[in-house]
Amino acid sequence: MHREPQVETDTWQVDGVTLCSRFLLGSAGYPSPQTLREAIRASGTQIVTVGLKRTLARGGDNGFVAIVRAALAEQGARLLPNTAGCRSAREAIELAMMARELYGTAWVKLEVVGDEYTLQPDPAELVEAARALVREGFVVWPYCTDDLVTCRRLLDVGCALLMPWGAPIGSAQGIANPLALRTLRARLADAILIVDAGIGAPSHAARVMEMGFDAVLSNSAVALSGDPVRMAHAFGQAVAAGREGWRAGLIPVQDFAVATTPVGGERVLVGLTDPPIRDPHTTRASRK
Amino acid sequence: MDATIAVALDGHPHRLAAGTTLALLLTSLRYEPSAVATAVNGRFVARSNRERFELHEGDSVLLFQPIAGG
Numbered sequence: 265m266h267r268e269p270q271v272e273t274d275t276w277q278v279d280g281v282t283l284c285s286r287f288l289l290g291s292a293g294y295p296s297p298q299t300l301r302e303a304i305r306a307s308g309t310q311i312v313t314v315g316l317k318r319t320l321a322r323g324g325d326n327g328f329v330a331i332v333r334a335a336l337a338e339q340g341a342r343l344l345p346n347t348a349g350c351r352s353a354r355e356a357i358e359l360a361m362m363a364r365e366l367y368g369t370a371w372v373k374l375e376v377v378g379d380e381y382t383l384q385p386d387p388a389e390l391v392e393a394a395r396a397l398v399r400e401g402f403v404v405w406p407y408c409t410d411d412l413v414t415c416r417r418l419l420d421v422g423c424a425l426l427m428p429w430g431a432p433i434g435s436a437q438g439i440a441n442p443l444a445l446r447t448l449r450a451r452l453a454d455a456i457l458i459v460d461a462g463i464g465a466p467s468h469a470a471r472v473m474e475m476g477f478d479a480v481l482s483n484s485a486v487a488l489s490g491d492p493v494r495m496a497h498a499f500g501q502a503v504a505a506g507r508e509g510w511r512a513g514l515i516p517v518q519d520f521a522v523a524t525t526p527v528g529g530e531r532v533l534v535g536l537t538d539p540p541i542r543d544p545h546t547t548r549a550s551r552k
Numbered sequence: 553m554d555a556t557i558a559v560a561l562d563g564h565p566h567r568l569a570a571g572t573t574l575a576l577l578l579t580s581l582r583y584e585p586s587a588v589a590t591a592v593n594g595r596f597v598a599r600s601n602r603e604r605f606e607l608h609e610g611d612s613v614l615l616f617q618p619i620a621g622g
Contacts, residue, residue, distance in 0.1 A: 290622030300620070315621025316589065318562055318614050328620040346621050354594070361596040362589030362616050433622070483622030 274507060276478055278424055278456065279371065279403045281342070285310045286473065287503040288344070288458065290483020294492055297331040303486060303496035304332070310341040313373055313481070315348050316363055344405065346373040351386075353393035360397055372397060373427065374406045383433045387414040391421060398422035407460055410444035412451055419455055426455055427481065430472065431462025434484040438468035442475075449476050466495075466502030473506025474514060560612040568607060575602035577613065589616040 275282050289309040294300040304312060312332050336342060345363035350356040353376060360372045376393055378386030385408055394404050404423045408414055415426050428448055431437035439445060440462060448457060459472045460481040469480040480503050489495040555570035561577075568577065574590055574597055590597045591614045597605050607613065 291620040292622045294620070313621050315619045316616045317619045319588070319617045329618040332620070345618075348621055358591055358594065358596045359616070361598075362591065365596075365599060366586075366589045366616070366618050 274511065276456065283310050285500070285503075286479040286507055287469070287500050288313065288460075288479060288481035289486065289496065289499075290481065291328060291332050292483055293487035294328075297327045299492050300328060300487075301331045301335045302493045304335040304341075305339070306493045307486070307496035307500040308339075309496075309500070310339060311344050312336060312341065313344045313346050313483070314367065315346050316359055316366065342371070343367050343369060344371050344373050345369065346407075347375045347393075350376050350393075351378075351389075352376065353389040353396065356389070356393040357396050357400075360393075360402060361400075364402070370401055371403045371405065374404050374423075384409055384429070387411065387417075390414070391417045394418055394423050395421040405458075410441055410448055412444075412447055415448060415452060415455075419452070424456070425458060425478075426452070427458045427460040429461040430459045430468065433461045435462050436464025436485060437462050438464055439471060445472070445477070446475060466498040469499055470502040470506035470509070473503055474509045476510050479503070557607065557609040559607055559610065562614060563612075566613075572607050573603060574605040574607060574613070577607065578602065578615075581615075583615070587617065590614070591616070 273284065275284055276286065277283070285308045287307055287309050288311045289304060289307050290313045291300055292315070294303065314329060314332060332343065345367045347356040347359045347363070350359055356374060356376045360374070363372060364370055374390065374394055374397065376386050376389040377383055378389070387409070390406055390408060391414065394406050397404050398421055405425060405427055406418050406423050407427045407429070408418060410428045415428065418426060428445065431440035445459065456478045458479040458481055459477050463469055463480060463482040464485050469482065472480050482499055486492050486495045486499060556567045557570050559566050559568055574592065575585070578585060578588065585599055585602070590602065592605065592607070593612050
């Protein structure tokens with residue numbers, strides 16, 4: 265009788281919150297609020313990122329945030345506000361304060377842009393902002409590059425985890441520097457590491473998880489795809505599959521072939537001579 | 553004539569009655585207090601402080617709202 269393999273619940277914890285899904289989803293760029301809601305549901309995510317923007321117009325956000333709140337309430341999930349657009353530690357700190365008040369959470373995805381072309385973080389401003397926000401009681405999720413030393417500084421000042429990029433935001437390149445990410449995973453073995461940015465396909469996410477990372481965040485790859493709901497589902501499955509692959513233990517990469525069928529090293533057919541043998545079941549008479 | 557002050561509201565000139573508080577400004581703009589976050593001169597002003605936060609000539613007021621984000 266066929267028996268399903270036993271798969272125990274694989275959870276992780278941040279700030280005392282236990283999470284089952286290892287896929288985080290960004291909420292920007294969807295064609296409609298309804299599509300976003302369905303994508304959240306299809307992905308199984310438990311954390312959705314949101315932002316803040318200066319406003320004077322009363323147009324609001326077309327209901328996106330209300331949709332996100334409703335969808336998360338259905339799944340028992342949470343919001344993670346970001347400080348996107350900030351160029352200095354001061355800006356990021358002030359925006360984080362506003363986010364905490366508006367969203368009612370001390371969680372903040374800390375972003376401090378250092379370059380307009382790559383949108384990569386300014387490491388000095390990022391660490392300064394993280395230090396200040398931790399002191400103010402925030403649970404800081406810093407978006408960072410794959411620089412090991414900066415990552416260590418962020419952990420030293422009290423960040424709850426790290427969110428190194430896979431590649432520049434929205435670039436869909438996947439893992440631009442696998443060596444750097446492998447180094448982070450190896451050198452920061454006890455840290456929660458979530459690859460954020462640059463993920464373009466479910467296969468990228470699966471590969472990240474196979475490397476032993478704790479979670480993946482994606483926005484553009486889902487929101488801007490041909491079918492965001494289907495893509496959200498695909499990402500949820502890919503992250504879970506990569507995680508299971510890592511837990512199962514991947515075989516090592518080899519430079520040479522290793523036969524899988526155990527036929528041994530001897531020739532299969534003994535007595536084999538050149539030229540190629542004829543079909544032993546066919547006689548010269550029967551071929552005329 | 554009642555005294556007025558000039559402030560910048562989201563970067564645009566805006567005249568207010570002297571003594572206007574941040575809370576009154578939001579009311580005049582018909583914002584629900586919980587719908588926006590506020591900053592004056594680059595500093596966050598908590599919702600609980602708006603009632604007693606009096607605006608002055610030259611202040612720069614910014615309002616922030618929740619949006620979708622990555």
